[in-house]
Amino acid sequence: MSTAQRRRGRSLHLELPHDSQIDLPSVAAVFLVLFDVRSGYTVAWKRSIPGLELTESVEFKSLPSGLHHVDEDLIYFLHDDDYAGLSAFINKPAAESERNALMLAVGVLVPLSYGRMGKSWKHAEGLKELARVLVKNPENTQPLEDFWEQHQVHDEDDPTQKDFEVTSPSFDKNKRNEGQPSPNGQPRTRNRAISTAFALAPSGQGVASHHPALSLPSFLDAFGPLIFPLYKAALLRRRILLVGHAPVELTCNYVYDISVLSGIPSSVIDLLPLEPLPTRLYPLFSVGVHDMQTLASGSHENSQEPHSSEEPGYGWVACTTDDILSMKENLYDTLVTMPPPQAAKAAERAWPRITVKRSTEIKATQRDYRRYKTLRRDLHRYPSGSRMQTPRASTEDPKSPVPAEESQETFDDNASTTDEKLIEPQSWSALAYSSFMWWASAGEQRTDLDEEMDHDSALLRDFNREYSEGYSDSPHRARPASNGKAKSPGTRGDGEAGMGMEPALIAYFHRLTSLIFRVLAEIIDSGDADSLDIHESEGEGRQETSGASRERREDEDVALLEKQEAVFVGSEDMARMGLDVWSKADRKFVEELVALYWGRKAEVQGARVECCGVRLM
DSSP states (O other): OOHHHHHHTOOOOOOOOOTTOOOOOOBSEEEEEEEETTTEEEEEEEEEOTTOOOOTHHHHHHSOTTGGGBSEEEEEEEETTTEEEEEEEEEEEOOGGGTTEEEEEEEEEEEGGGSGGGGGGGGHHHHHHHHHHHTTOTTOOHHHHHHHHHHBOOGGGOGGGSOOOOOOTTHHHHHHHTTSBOTTSOBOOOOOOBOOOOOBOOTTOOOOTTOGGGGHHHHHHHHGGGHHHHHHHHHTTOEEEEEOOSOOHHHHHHHHHHHHHTOOBGGGGGGOOOSSOOOSOEEEEEOOGGGHHHHHTTOTTTOOSOOOTTSGGGOEEEEESOGGGGGOGGGOSEEEEOOOGGGGGSSSOOOOEEEEGGGEEOOBOHHHHHHHHHHHHHGGGSOOOOOOOOOOBOTTSOSOSSOOGGGOOOOOTTTOOOOGGGBOOOOHHHHHHHHHHHHHTTTOOOHHHHHHHHHHHGGGSOHHHHTSSSOOOSSSOBOOOSSSOOOOTTOOSSOGGGOOHHHHHHHHHHHHHHHHHHHHHHHHHHHHHHHHHHHHHHHHHHHHHHOOOHHHHHHHHHHHHHTOOOEEEOHHHHHHTTOOTTOHHHHHHHHHHHHHHHOOOEEEOOOOOEETTEEOO
């Protein structure tokens, strides 16, 4: 079975076992990397299954630049496209002969066929404990031998030979469509889609402390309204590179978050005609200078070779501590520069900076900002299950840039501060329209803004009905509500059906994606239907005189659609999708989205200011 086939067979589920249940994935390799004063980082001990070579890239990926500034860290990476890697790093004081520090990392490789990241995060706590034991006596490798004997992959539990359960409600329909060509001539191969269903589980179910999705509240807090332009770039399957500093665990978790939030829900998978379909943005996690070839080949715009929908050719998201990669503009499409560690001590809050090539900065639209404020307000009623253990800074840098558990996001909108530099300035047209609406309403509250707020709040409501059945897609399954009633927006509580903040955020963005795709599919289908109706009416007249056959008319209908006439998207359609009718960035986003997923050209019309039928702005 090929790598692409295995990837198409994996879902995006975030399944977690009960605390008492042992459900650790088998590992294909275990290794120990030590820092030697003469030869640098070396693999001091290793075990792997036959045919899996642990090349020197494992050393570099396990220990990215800057780790000497922290005491502990967790690093996620990929190895040979078939394995997810996880290493636990530890840095302890040592003798002067060891340059006053003993640094080592214990790592594993897990087959990606077990799921996203190979569920390697389940081994995080065990690897950290191994590192703490080995740092006392690196020559005693018996704990590594015991770990390998207990968790190594055996033939009977080879994940590549397992039949995975069907979780997408559109699976059967997709299976029936397999083998039929898509409009762009490629065979239909999609057999798995992202499910946004959340299964209810008994109260008290445990959550692994290192599950990456538990960082979602921190992710929202770190990016503020910039989370929406970043989400749009991910939905366009850009190559997104996050450049940050050690410790890297949180940044790796953000890579995971971006990939999950920008996934295409199964409910709209059949609306998209082109194949192969990029159902999710491919996460590469931690990368370095040794991955430059992989990064450069990840552009779906420049590549001439066909790619699987799960391959890096349809974009990727990764993080790095090597600043030199940010200078290579051919390696990425969107660059996210994370604030430096010392920014945590600054009086003024520092935000990530999102840029495209030639250093053009991307900002949130005015609509994004209003949506962000509504989202923060409505998240009050969803409790966060985050109890993540964050890496500790070294003794030389006592204050870690990673938020501690005590400083977790409270989502108090009154305490939220957003720099105006993050937001696009209001256009003159939008300002004139707002002023006119204020004058026309005699200073009363605008009903259109109320409707917009209700539109956004609806994305976080009615989970009871929609997600009462299905498989878990959340980092912790929802707990049943005590009274079965949803709280009103802005009130604190246990959330709808006991859903936590993390799955609520995932569902929010998946619903937003579904909304955008459904509106665009409706516009395209309506336009194509009108074109066919006109063609058929003309054909009926010709049939009476020339007697053209039905088969010929059908061929003409297909040829008409293949002309791919431009899709017209009006300002009302933009508003229905929750996009900014005044923003050029959102209009360009729609144009590129239609081109990527439908292969069509779009003409997007923004809002206008008119008086007596005459356009003023």
